[in-house]
Amino acid sequence: MNGTLVVLGGPTAVGKTACGIEIARHFGTEIISADSRQVYRETSIGTAVPSPEELKAVKHHFVQTISLENTYNASMFEHQVLDCLQELFTRKQLVLMVGGSGMYIDAVCEGIDELPGTDPRLRKQLLKRFEEEGLEVLTGELKELDPVSYEKVDLKNHMRVLKALEISLQTGKPYSSFLSDSIKERPFGIIRIALDMEREVLYDRINQRVEQMMEAGLLEEVKRIQHLRGYTALKTVGYRELFKYLDGEVSLEEAVDLIKRHTRKFARKQLTWFRKEDRYRWFSPDKPEEIIHWIDKHLPGQDS
RNA sequence: GGGGAGAUACCAAAGUGGCCAACUGGGGUAGACUGUAAAUCUACUGUCGUACGACUUCGGAGGUUCGAAUCCUUCUCUCCCCA
Numbered sequence: 001m002n003g004t005l006v007v008l009g010g011p012t013a014v015g016k017t018a019c020g021i022e023i024a025r026h027f028g029t030e031i032i033s034a035d036s037r038q039v040y041r042e043t044s045i046g047t048a049v050p051s052p053e054e055l056k057a058v059k060h061h062f063v064q065t066i067s068l069e070n071t072y073n074a075s076m077f078e079h080q081v082l083d084c085l086q087e088l089f090t091r092k093q094l095v096l097m098v099g100g101s102g103m104y105i106d107a108v109c110e111g112i113d114e115l116p117g118t119d120p121r122l123r124k125q126l127l128k129r130f131e132e133e134g135l136e137v138l139t140g141e142l143k144e145l146d147p148v149s150y151e152k153v154d155l156k157n158h159m160r161v162l163k164a165l166e167i168s169l170q171t172g173k174p175y176s177s178f179l180s181d182s183i184k185e186r187p188f189g190i191i192r193i194a195l196d197m198e199r200e201v202l203y204d205r206i207n208q209r210v211e212q213m214m215e216a217g218l219l220e221e222v223k224r225i226q227h228l229r230g231y232t233a234l235k236t237v238g239y240r241e242l243f244k245y246l247d248g249e250v251s252l253e254e255a256v257d258l259i260k261r262h263t264r265k266f267a268r269k270q271l272t273w274f275r276k277e278d279r280y281r282w283f284s285p286d287k288p289e290e291i292i293h294w295i296d297k298h299l300p301g302q303d304s
Numbered sequence: 305g306g307g308g309a310g311a312u313a314c315c316a317a318a319g320u321g322g323c324c325a326a327c328u329g330g331g332g333u334a335g336a337c338u339g340u341a342a343a344u345c346u347a348c349u350g351u352c353g354u355a356c357g358a359c360u361u362c363g364g365a366g367g368u369u370c371g372a373a374u375c376c377u378u379c380u381c382u383c384c385c386c387a
Contacts, residue, residue, distance in 0.1 A: 012342075035342090036340095036343090037342055047342085072339090073339035073340075074341075075338085102337090103339090106338090107339090154337075154345060156346070158344075159341090159344045160337080178338090179338060232341095232343065233343095235342080236342050238342080239342090261331075264331095265342095268332090272335060272337095273336095273337080273341090275335095276336090
């Protein structure tokens with residue numbers, strides 16, 4: 001396959017969806033959503049899924065396609081998107097990938113190493129040990145099993161330590177032996193674009209959007225999926241806080257306030273990811289014509 | 305009118321003579337990231353400086369003391385109780 005994948009990233013609420021649709025329409029193409037939460041079928045308000053009109057305006061892939069009960073991860077996303085792109089590039093020269101999940105985007109653009117599957121019980125057991133015995137015991141064990149990871153992994157981050165231990169224990173081989181450190185070659189070109197705006201304006205938009213979500217019935221959505229709250233996919237801004245409200249831990253007003261604050265944090269985290277290593281060309285979301293112009297200039301055969 | 309409590313950094317809040325530029329949390333800023341990634345983790349957050357450090361802070365003014373956010377006097381403001 002050949003063609004160009006244009007990636008459009010940026011923080012939540014910056015206006016990726018609208019901007020992406022404008023660009024996609026201009027190029028007469030379709031959109032791949034790179035959003036680790038919009039893939040889930042049961043949620044739409046809190047995940048800010050594109051509206052029915054928007055979905056009609058441009059065909060979107062990977063929006064509300066799987067259940068919260070399924071396991072899903074960056075590697076699965078990589079494979080599915082590559083398959084999807086293979087088909088799309090037979091019809092389109094350019095495909096747009098829009099989303100805020102940096103890791104998912106990187107999995108598609110640069111690849112992610114194949115890891116063996118693990119027994120969920122092992123993960124549970126390790127989590128229990130982390131809670132009961134503490135992180136130090138586990139990092140000590142990692143030092144024995146996989147000294148390379150011990151040196152590389154963030155030893156204060158229990159998720160990282162657990163992952164490395166889990167793979168090492170499951171396979172009897174060090175976790176680090178599965179990691180290649182290399183960037184996979186893709187049979188298509190990639191143009192990376194990120195959106196940002198003045199911080200204050202972004203925060204305003206976030207606050208407003210949270211209010212709109214509440215008006216649109218976020219609380220009802222949360223109530224509807226309460227039975228699924230154990231899934232990590234629901235440890236998500238907007239859902240966590242309202243679960244807390246339903247538990248009577250905070251007032252509704254407090255919960256909404258928390259959602260706003262946590263969304264701001266999330267946006268900052270996303271920006272950190274996209275800023276990494278100057279990989280992205282930054283634009284303002286209200287100037288799609290500039291973006292289109294820039295894409296045009298950088299398309300293969302358009303050398304200048 | 306009488307009695308009591310309190311004013312600490314962006315916010316909340318600890319500190320009650322030296323270990324205080326001041327605990328902690330929130331907020332903010334920056335960063336990390338190979339399968340939960342909207343997860344998880346880290347650093348900084350009075351001013352100036354890369355840093356050793358220097359300088360100005362704990363409602364205002366004065367005082368005691370070698371030394372005060374901490375003690376005294378007084379002023380301003382806030383809150384609570386009794387009238």
